[in-house]
Amino acid sequence: MDVVELILCIIAAVVLSSFLSRFIPKVSTPLVQIALGAAATQLPFFPDVNLNPELFMVLFIAPLLYLEAHEIDKSALLKTLKLSISLAIGLAIVTMVAVGFALNAIWPVIPLAAALALGAALGPTDAVAVSSLGKEASLTLRQRGVLKGESLFNDASGIVGFQFAIAAAVTGEFAVGQAAAEFIVSFIGGALFGTVVGLAANWLFETVRSLGWETTTTRILMELFLPFLLYLGAEEFHVSGILSVVAAGLLVRFDRTGVGPNVSRTNIVASSVWGVLSFTLNGAVFILLGMLLPGAMHASWVDPWVSNNMLFGVIALVTGVAVVLRFIWVAGMLRIARDANTGKRRPMTADRWRSAAVMTFGGAKGTITLSLMFTIPYYIDAGTPFPMRDELIFIASGVIVCTLLLANFLLPLLAPYRAKDDDGELEEITIEVLRRTVEELTGRITPENRRAVLMVIDSYTKRISRLKHRIGALDPAGYGQLQIRALNWEKEFVRDRLADAKSHPDADKAVQELNVEACERMLDQIMNSLRHATAGPEAGGLAWQISGRMRGWRHRTMNLIKRTINRIRRTTPLVSEDQIFAHMRTLQVEAIEHVIAMLEEEMTYDRYNTEFCSALILDYRRAEGSLKARPNVQGSAAAAGKAEEVKKESYGIELGVVQDMLEAGDISRAQARALRRNIYVMQVDADSGI
Incomplete structure (x- = not known):
């Protein structure tokens, strides 16, 4: 029961961290999760946490890597491979030696072998922490590539070095040659094992797919099973399970093979499952780290024979040695690296020094370091307790927290998030959002919804084309204001037509009902677009937003009542849905012509940019041509209804893409807010296209 309670507590903390991170954006999510994990251990009902390092590596680190x-x-990885390998192997070994000798020199009670073990454990950077960087800092593609590449490859060097130092501490004998041989075998053997299994997995998955045996369930289960199989299989052959997982992950490509809607849907579902699992595991890793830190530090903190000031001083020293050494190493590698185009070494400019600092503080330590420290045995071969075990764990925990804090607060200063609120760049990001939306819509095409989805995709394609033409606009915000003004002109035109239809009753009841119904439906669409286009804290008018929604709800309710009465009184209504749809199309064409006339008149004044007016006229003429080109065939209303449903779904997809880009660090929070508003502003064009 304790295990179930522990799992539920971790999941609850992960969910809570996702909400808290939105309110404290300047603090990275891993730090929030560590704090929640530490706080959770203070709850009276919280079960005791005992970490099995090997189980931790299998369940968390293997699938994440x-x-x-x-x-x-x-x-990007290939371009920075030399620097990544240099950091993963060379710097890890140098850090092990430097930290070990420095710690032994300042605190001789810690044996050199034990100090070297701490240095080796501090070699690996945390892949999960690295992937969380860049939310408030702007890392270049090269910097991201170097940091991620290092985090993928440095675990093997750190683990082998740690095992070598622990063996020396336990037995009292240094075996440098044996350790070097074990490192080579583990490193190369793990990479070869992962390569072989990865190629075999590609063949197996592609064969299953080509034979038509693949289903969404089997595909996802096989993919989830693969990293665990890789890690456990490699450990059985006494090679690096971490490197085998990394090598296979780099090779596996079965999710990019095959065509057709079924394959696309399977890939989409698999991506969604991995997205949820990744977020949960990432959060669980740091929640567990926070849960373990208080216990790891408590034993040393309450020990009367150990000075707490000494512990903090040692943490500062070890952190300083690791950070300074890393900065020197990175700067040296940047200095001796040759330019890819000229083949010459480049001088260290201010930007290159800043880049070295970014990659220095970007190498935060994390859960692998702490999990290695927990594998330190309690006793050595002589039967005496392992010297300073609790203190070593305390120091490692302190260094982890310090490096995470440095990454969180110094990276935004060294590489402040580029305010991509530049309007031209925002347009480019919008185009990328639309493209991703089209890709996902394409994967959702079925024989039943094909026509409706293609109608929506066509509107997205036109939006992308128009955005490309407008990419050089000086002030897209002004263009958006003109769009809203044009919507108000449409609203006034349709409202006048509705008032005229109601004030001049037609002898033919069916004609009058047709006019009123078409005007009210179109007015609802325009009002809905206006509500979305002006949504946001700067727009104000909350009461107007609510009243507009109430009006739309009231109109739909009255329509439902009227149709129910019609069904009771007669077998068929006065007008059919196809007639209403055709009349709405005619009314929309007339409204477009009215707006075009207003825009042409507006071009004679100086209230709006002439280029904006001409561009919007072009948009409306395209929409008008699209509406006139479509015949009023039977079933148009049904197709339009399906298209409307798909369109609403597409807006949800767009919002999801924006959220994914925000969480990946591709856009800022300000950009995300602007994009969410623009989704509704551009809805006008999509409505016209359909």
Whole structure:
């Protein structure tokens, strides 16, 4: 029962962290999760946490590293491979030696072998922490590639070095040659094992798919099973399970093979499952780290024979040694690296020094470091307790917290998030959002919804084309204001037609009902677009927003009542849905012509940019041509209804894409807010296209 309670507490903390991070954006999510984990241990009902390091590596680190390797930009990794390998192996070994000797020198009670073990454990950077960087800092593609590449490869060097130092501390004998041989075998063997299994997995999955045996369930289960199989299989062969997972993740490509809606849907579902699992595991890793830190530090903190000031001083020293050494190493590598185009070494400019600092503080330590420290045995071969075990864990925990804090607060200063609120760049990001939306819509096409989805995709394609033409606009915000003004002109035109239809009753009841119904429906659409286009804290008018929604709800309710009465009184209504749809199309064409006339008149004044007026006229003429080109065939209303449903779904997809880009650090929070508003502003064009 304790295990179930622990799992529920971790999941609850992960969910809570996702909400808290939105309110404290300047603090990275991993730090929030560590704080929640530490706070959770103080709850009276919280079960005791005992970490099995090997189980931790299998359940958390293996799938996370597999996903990280699978999704990493392979071209960026190849470009920075030398620097990543240098950091993963060379710097890890140098850090092990430097930290070990420095710690032994300042605190001789800690044996050199134990100090070297701490240095080795501090070699690996945390892949999960690295992937969380850049939310408030702006890392270049090269910097991200270096940090992610290092985090993928440095675990093997850190683990082997740690095991070598612990063996020396336990037995009292240094075996440098044996350790070097074990490192080579573990490193190369793990990479080869992962390569072989990855190629075999590609063949197996592609064969299953080509034979038509693949289902969404089997595909996802096989993919989830793969990283665990890789890690456990590699450990059985006494090679690096971490490197085998990374190598296979870099090679596996079965989710990019095959065509057709079924394959696309399977890929979409698999991506969604991995997205949820990744977020949950990422959060659980840091929640567990926070849960373990108080216990890890408590034993040393309450020990009367150990000075707490000494502990903090040692943490500061070890952190300083690791950070300074990393900065020197990165700067040296940047200095000796040759330019890809000229083949010459480049001088260290201010920007390059800043880049070295960014990659220095971007190498935060994390859960692998702490999990290695927990594997320190309690006794050595002589039967005496392992010297300073609790203190070593305390120091490692302090260094982890310090490096995470440095990354959180210094990276935004060194590489402040580029305020991509530049309007031209926002337009480019919008185009990317639309493209991703089209890709997902394409994967959802079925024989039943094909026509409706293609109608929506066509509107998105036109929006992308128009955005490309407008990419050079000086002030797209002004263009958006003109769009809203044009919507108000449409609203006034339709409202006048509605008032005229109601004030001049037609002898033919069916004609009057047709006019009124078409005007009210179109007015509802325009009002809905206006509400979305002006949504936001700066727009104000909350009462108007609510009243507009109430009016739309009241109109739909009255329509439902009227149709119910019609069904009771007669077998068929006065007008059919196809007639209403056709009349709405005619009314929309007339409204467009009215707006075009207003825009042409507006061009004679100086209230709006002439280029904006001409661009919007072009948009309306395209929409008018699209409406006139479509015949009034039977079933148009049904197709339009389906298209409306797909369109609403597409807006949800767009919002999801924006959220994904925000969480990935591709856009800022200000951009996300602007994009969410623009989704509704651009709805006008989509409505016209349909």
